[in-house]
Amino acid sequence: MGRTVGREGKNPTISDVAELAGVSVPTVSRVLTGAAKVSAAKREQVEAAIAELNFRPSAAARVLVSRKSRTIAVIAGNTSRYGYAETIRGIEIAARAEGYTVMITVVESADEDEVNRAVEAVEMQTLAGVVVLKFDPPGVAALNRLGTDRPLVALSGTREAGVPQAVLDEAAAAEELTAYLLGLGHRTVHHVRVPPSRRVDGRTTGWKRALRKADAPVPPVLDATWEPLSGVPIGRALAADPEVTAVFCGNDEIAMGVMRGIAEAGRRVPEDISVVGFDDHPLAELWSPPLTTVEQDFAGLGQRGFALLLESMNDENARRYSSERPRIAFRASAAPPR
Amino acid sequence: MGRTVGREGKNPTISDVAELAGVSVPTVSRVLTGAAKVSAAKREQVEAAIAELNFRPSAAARVLVSRKSRTIAVIAGNTSRYGYAETIRGIEIAARAEGYTVMITVVESADEDEVNRAVEAVEMQTLAGVVVLKFDPPGVAALNRLGTDRPLVALSGTREAGVPQAVLDEAAAAEELTAYLLGLGHRTVHHVRVPPSRRVDGRTTGWKRALRKADAPVPPVLDATWEPLSGVPIGRALAADPEVTAVFCGNDEIAMGVMRGIAEAGRRVPEDISVVGFDDHPLAELWSPPLTTVEQDFAGLGQRGFALLLESMNDENARRYSSERPRIAFRASAAPPR
DNA sequence: GTGAAAGCGCTAACAA
DNA sequence: TTGTTAGCGCTTTCAC
Numbered sequence: 001m002g003r004t005v006g007r008e009g010k011n012p013t014i015s016d017v018a019e020l021a022g023v024s025v026p027t028v029s030r031v032l033t034g035a036a037k038v039s040a041a042k043r044e045q046v047e048a049a050i051a052e053l054n055f056r057p058s059a060a061a062r063v064l065v066s067r068k069s070r071t072i073a074v075i076a077g078n079t080s081r082y083g084y085a086e087t088i089r090g091i092e093i094a095a096r097a098e099g100y101t102v103m104i105t106v107v108e109s110a111d112e113d114e115v116n117r118a119v120e121a122v123e124m125q126t127l128a129g130v131v132v133l134k135f136d137p138p139g140v141a142a143l144n145r146l147g148t149d150r151p152l153v154a155l156s157g158t159r160e161a162g163v164p165q166a167v168l169d170e171a172a173a174a175e176e177l178t179a180y181l182l183g184l185g186h187r188t189v190h191h192v193r194v195p196p197s198r199r200v201d202g203r204t205t206g207w208k209r210a211l212r213k214a215d216a217p218v219p220p221v222l223d224a225t226w227e228p229l230s231g232v233p234i235g236r237a238l239a240a241d242p243e244v245t246a247v248f249c250g251n252d253e254i255a256m257g258v259m260r261g262i263a264e265a266g267r268r269v270p271e272d273i274s275v276v277g278f279d280d281h282p283l284a285e286l287w288s289p290p291l292t293t294v295e296q297d298f299a300g301l302g303q304r305g306f307a308l309l310l311e312s313m314n315d316e317n318a319r320r321y322s323s324e325r326p327r328i329a330f331r332a333s334a335a336p337p338r
Numbered sequence: 339m340g341r342t343v344g345r346e347g348k349n350p351t352i353s354d355v356a357e358l359a360g361v362s363v364p365t366v367s368r369v370l371t372g373a374a375k376v377s378a379a380k381r382e383q384v385e386a387a388i389a390e391l392n393f394r395p396s397a398a399a400r401v402l403v404s405r406k407s408r409t410i411a412v413i414a415g416n417t418s419r420y421g422y423a424e425t426i427r428g429i430e431i432a433a434r435a436e437g438y439t440v441m442i443t444v445v446e447s448a449d450e451d452e453v454n455r456a457v458e459a460v461e462m463q464t465l466a467g468v469v470v471l472k473f474d475p476p477g478v479a480a481l482n483r484l485g486t487d488r489p490l491v492a493l494s495g496t497r498e499a500g501v502p503q504a505v506l507d508e509a510a511a512a513e514e515l516t517a518y519l520l521g522l523g524h525r526t527v528h529h530v531r532v533p534p535s536r537r538v539d540g541r542t543t544g545w546k547r548a549l550r551k552a553d554a555p556v557p558p559v560l561d562a563t564w565e566p567l568s569g570v571p572i573g574r575a576l577a578a579d580p581e582v583t584a585v586f587c588g589n590d591e592i593a594m595g596v597m598r599g600i601a602e603a604g605r606r607v608p609e610d611i612s613v614v615g616f617d618d619h620p621l622a623e624l625w626s627p628p629l630t631t632v633e634q635d636f637a638g639l640g641q642r643g644f645a646l647l648l649e650s651m652n653d654e655n656a657r658r659y660s661s662e663r664p665r666i667a668f669r670a671s672a673a674p675p676r
Numbered sequence: 677g678t679g680a681a682a683g684c685g686c687t688a689a690c691a692a
Numbered sequence: 693t694t695g696t697t698a699g700c701g702c703t704t705t706c707a708c
Binding site: 069 | 426570
């Protein structure tokens with residue numbers, strides 16, 4: 001009595017279930033996948049056996065024989081920085097809702113060996129598809145090396161041909177934000193850039209476009225790193241120049257660093273200098289003064305990206321592009337010049 | 339001439355490689371895994387064939403037959419919030435360094451169906467191991483439901499028996515931080531808590547311990563959500579009470595919200611009220627005033643967690659516990675009472 | 677050092 | 693509706 005069916009100590013397999021239920025292996029498979037009809041009686045026997053053995057089908061075996069997988073890979077240069085983390089969260093939420101699992105592959109640099117390692121790790125897997133965060137040079141490099149034999153979607157800020165893509169129209173938002181500052185009466189707007197993914201960076205492009213359209217002078221671009229503190233010396237330098245009355249920063253963290261530098265130099269935001277950022281970081285609203293910035297729906301970007309992937313898995317003529325225009329969050333860090 | 343070896347349009351398999359190289363399939367396998375010796379001549383032929391066909395072994399087939407996998411699963415209640423994102427980053431870095439891939443499974447709530455879904459998704463996979471972020475109730479619930487048949491490690495702030503575990507000793511750090519405030523001359527320290535994972539929360543425990551040891555009164559605990567803005571009304575309420583001179587917040591984001599509330603109420607930090615946080619958020623140093631907080635090495639926690647997992651995969655008598663004491667970052671948001 | 681044979685756990689194709 | 697047969701792409705015996 002009570003002897004366990006199946007090999008002791010091992011996970012039960014589908015044939016253990018079949019044996020216990022008194023049916024054939026394919027019938028168990030039919031119950032599992034729901035692909036074909038099974039009589040109610042047998043179905044119940046099978047389900048009882050599954051429950052009794054606490055059976056879980058082996059994903060590896062399924063993938064091997066069916067050549068189909070419920071796993072997608074996300075390739076990203078980073079997983080924890082705000083925009084990256086939120087985008088991955090959006091992908092995961094959309095994927096989970098459709099019963100897919102997410103595998104993360106980080107590409108630290110655009111270094112050839114590193115990119116190859118990441119691409120090979122992905123190509124070994126049998127995957128339903130791949131999403132690449134084309135936010136930075138490693139992401140761009142990985143995308144270029146990736147084979148196109150499986151569904152593939154890129155996520156980024158600038159449109160490019162080739163791979164299906166979901167984007168946030170950063171250039172349009174940056175242009176709108178810069179135009180807003182000019183409209184406030186500023187003669188021009190200075191720009192602090194975060195490390196760009198390529199020669200063209202949507203935020204910088206939009207900024208420049210707004211200045212050109214307004215016939216405003218285009219000051220030299222200042223470069224920050226991803227590190228918020230890198231904005232501090234830039235802010236001090238900017239504060240020392242009386243010509244500077246408005247600054248557009250490539251992201252909110254840098255804007256916060258720049259504001260700190262301006263404060264250290266004894267000048268005030270927004271009374272002396274207006275500062276705006278990009279991304280609508282969770283702390284932007286809490287900052288003093290609350291930061292005027294661009295609401296980037298990264299989680300939405302991730303969700304749109306997965307939707308695009310899903311479409312291209314099921315439909316030959318799937319959409320190849322999804323764009324969304326971010327909105328500006330008007331807060332207190334920008335004001336007319338005195 | 340030029341006819342491709344292998345089935346057209348399909349990925350090449352190991353037998354295509356064997357055929358092209360003029361060796362048997364197992365020999366190719368030996369070259370791939372490096373498990374057994376192969377003569378230099380054959381090895382070269384095989385490597386040439388692999389390169390020519392751009393062959394990648396199928397991970398699914400390998401896993402099926404060898405019952406070994408180079409993938410680990412991470413179960414987490416969240417992926418994008420600071421502590422979570424950094425911990426996952428640490429796990430991924432350590433895993434990647436050892437050639438492992440990370441699969442993410444999010445458990446949104448401690449709801450039974452949701453926990454079961456996540457656990458089943460994990461148990462279907464053939465995995466080298468599982469890391470659970472026991473930071474919140476969903477994490478705790480998932481850990482409890484998870485079978486113990488494969489290597490498993492929990493990451494959290496409070497020690498418990500059972501599963502091997504890496505922790506940050508939050509209770510000790512909280513006690514030290516609270517004692518520091520008392521040492522500054524504050525009569526007592528108020529506490530704003532973030533949603534706890536269980537009845538016992540290390541941060542709250544350490545705070546209470548320090549107060550008891552100093553015979554200081556223990557004020558009622560105030561509850562915030564994970565949302566930084568939830569700290570604002572709490573800060574206003576605290577500022578209205580003249581008894582309040584020092585506040586210990588469950589994390590930095592809440593501390594920032596509380597400080598904003600205090601400012602809105604017209605009182606100053608640290609002159610009127612000292613505020614300290616927990617985690618050393620990237621923006622804590624940039625805040626005005628710079629926030630005194632606890633440096634939590636989440637990435638290090640993740641790395642230690644993976645190390646524990648690796649040990650328990652290879653060694654029966656592996657360590658079952660790794661603890662680290664976070665350090666306090668003394669900055670300007672805490673000062674003696676006036 | 678190398679190859680032949682077996683089979684991992686499942687689904688697909690077919691026949692009944 | 694159900695069972696039989698075949699085989700996914702690899703690694704693992706086991707001879708030689």
